[in-house]
Amino acid sequence: MAAVLDQDGITAAALELVSKKGYDGLTMAALARSLGVAPSALYNHVSSKDEVLKLVEEDLMSKVDFGGFRTLPWEEAVRQWAYSYRGIFARHTPLISVIAVLPVTDAPQTLAMYEAVTEGFLRAGFPEKQIIPSIVALEAYIFGAAFDANAPADIFDSGRLADSTPHFTSAVRSLGPDQNNYPSDLAFSMGLDALITGLGALRVDQSG
Amino acid sequence: MAAVLDQDGITAAALELVSKKGYDGLTMAALARSLGVAPSALYNHVSSKDEVLKLVEEDLMSKVDFGGFRTLPWEEAVRQWAYSYRGIFARHTPLISVIAVLPVTDAPQTLAMYEAVTEGFLRAGFPEKQIIPSIVALEAYIFGAAFDANAPADIFDSGRLADSTPHFTSAVRSLGPDQNNYPSDLAFSMGLDALITGLGALRVDQSG
DNA sequence: TGAGATAAATGAACGTCATTCATTTATTGG
DNA sequence: CCAATAAATGAATGACGTTCATTTATCTCA
Numbered sequence: 392m393a394a395v396l397d398q399d400g401i402t403a404a405a406l407e408l409v410s411k412k413g414y415d416g417l418t419m420a421a422l423a424r425s426l427g428v429a430p431s432a433l434y435n436h437v438s439s440k441d442e443v444l445k446l447v448e449e450d451l452m453s454k455v456d457f458g459g460f461r462t463l464p465w466e467e468a469v470r471q472w473a474y475s476y477r478g479i480f481a482r483h484t485p486l487i488s489v490i491a492v493l494p495v496t497d498a499p500q501t502l503a504m505y506e507a508v509t510e511g512f513l514r515a516g517f518p519e520k521q522i523i524p525s526i527v528a529l530e531a532y533i534f535g536a537a538f539d540a541n542a543p544a545d546i547f548d549s550g551r552l553a554d555s556t557p558h559f560t561s562a563v564r565s566l567g568p569d570q571n572n573y574p575s576d577l578a579f580s581m582g583l584d585a586l587i588t589g590l591g592a593l594r595v596d597q598s599g
Numbered sequence: 600m601a602a603v604l605d606q607d608g609i610t611a612a613a614l615e616l617v618s619k620k621g622y623d624g625l626t627m628a629a630l631a632r633s634l635g636v637a638p639s640a641l642y643n644h645v646s647s648k649d650e651v652l653k654l655v656e657e658d659l660m661s662k663v664d665f666g667g668f669r670t671l672p673w674e675e676a677v678r679q680w681a682y683s684y685r686g687i688f689a690r691h692t693p694l695i696s697v698i699a700v701l702p703v704t705d706a707p708q709t710l711a712m713y714e715a716v717t718e719g720f721l722r723a724g725f726p727e728k729q730i731i732p733s734i735v736a737l738e739a740y741i742f743g744a745a746f747d748a749n750a751p752a753d754i755f756d757s758g759r760l761a762d763s764t765p766h767f768t769s770a771v772r773s774l775g776p777d778q779n780n781y782p783s784d785l786a787f788s789m790g791l792d793a794l795i796t797g798l799g800a801l802r803v804d805q806s807g
Numbered sequence: 808t809g810a811g812a813t814a815a816a817t818g819a820a821c822g823t824c825a826t827t828c829a830t831t832t833a834t835t836g837g
Numbered sequence: 838c839c840a841a842t843a844a845a846t847g848a849a850t851g852a853c854g855t856t857c858a859t860t861t862a863t864c865t866c867a
Binding site: 484485487488491492493494495496497499502503505506509510512513519520521522523524525527528529530531532533534535536538539541542543545546547548549550552555556557558559561562563565566574575577578579581582584585586587588589590592593 | 692693695696699700701702703704705707710711713714717718720721727728729730731732733735736737738739740741742743744746747749750751753754755756757758760763764765766767769770771773774782783785786787789790792793794795796797798800801
């Protein structure tokens with residue numbers, strides 16, 4: 392029969408659906424409808440909805456910018472990579488629990504990213520043994536920050552319990568004229584700087 | 600009618616159910632069964648399954664150990680808090696996407712924690728404006744690390760693509776005798792040290 | 808050219824969920 | 838003691854992922 396469907400098409404349709412309706416709107420039925428096909432037809436090309444999520448994840452990984460590791464100083468490369476990584480997955484947080492536990496074995500785009508990042512760390516003078524833990528630590532931070540990026544502005548509103556949390560409430564108010572001012576971007580920048588400084592100290596050769 | 604049910608009982612039953620069957624086993628039907636009640640009866644005490652998750656989350660928050668902020672040097676207090684926080688939520692990752700976006704307004708335990716942590720930061724000499732972003736950054740890292748803690752040991756197995764990712768594959772192998780050795784704990788420790796060092800530098804008065 | 812073999816799409820069906828609602832049951836307050 | 842109320846029931850609903858027997862179209866090869 393004429394192949395109306397393939398994994399690339401499914402991936403593209405899933406991405407478009409997610410961007411329009413969010414992850415709640417990503418159902419097998421909706422996905423099939425957007426492809427003009429019956430839901431059961433999808434199962435000739437993917438084994439489950441989980442596989443659809445993996446396909447989407449791999450596609451997103453290919454969009455993460457790790458090019459700086461070839462051209463920029465290590466600190467700048469990490470920063471560029473981290474911002475790009477967080478920016479992409481902030482809009483795809485439901486995938487994070489999938490990625491964080493997903494073996495890279497069948498994820499070529501993810502592997503390509505790790506290879507480039509590892510090379511960058513080597514060039515920057517990191518001892519081989521420190522590289523994977525450093526990347527893991529950075530990724531943990533990036534994933535956590537991606538969640539944060541979706542928090543509502545009033546997430547730290549202590550409400551009627553403000554009286555019993557005076558120091559916290561005051562610290563929140565100190566952030567800006569708005570009573571509730573969620574500092575997701577500022578926090579990301581601060582923590583990233585701290586990580587870059589702290590991890591950078593592990594380098595043996597600081598010339599990279 | 601005799602109140603067989605209340606929010607505390609529901610929370611306790613949900614926690615026990617999760618510890619025995621995981622979050623897949625936490626269904627409204629299973630929860631009701633464990634309480635000897637019909638599923639619909641739950642809705643007299645909680646408005647939705649999401650509220651059950653929020654109740655569980657608050658209960659877990661009360662178990663996070665932030666006592667060090669009253670007694671230990673700032674670095675040690677942060678370390679203790681972070682380890683406790685990660686240890687608890689590593690077994691409850693499905694809650695993380697809920698927490699990260701949940702306003703603290705109706706979460707007294709969470710607020711209590713923030714108040715204590717904020718006080719610790721103040722005592723340690725942090726400028727008020729830096730405190731919330733620092734806590735947010737630490738929390739992002741802790742949440743991301745909680746996901747990591749559940750990764751399988753072979754998550755970095757590059758499989759048949761090992762040849763095309765030589766530096767990465769070698770870096771993974773350098774970690775230990777096991778071919779695939781996932782360094783979740785080591786990574787957490789390294790990143791946490793880096794964050795503590797980097798954020799600690801923001802202090803004005805280093806005596807705390 | 809024509810006859811399988813095969814890959815792909817269909818539609819009906821299933822089981823699992825969370826959730827709703829009319830009804831029943833037990834307790835409490837006036 | 839009665840009425841109001843809080844709480845539990847069981848049946849029903851709709852959404853969802855997934856399966857499967859069946860049909861349909863294309864490809865291969867004699």
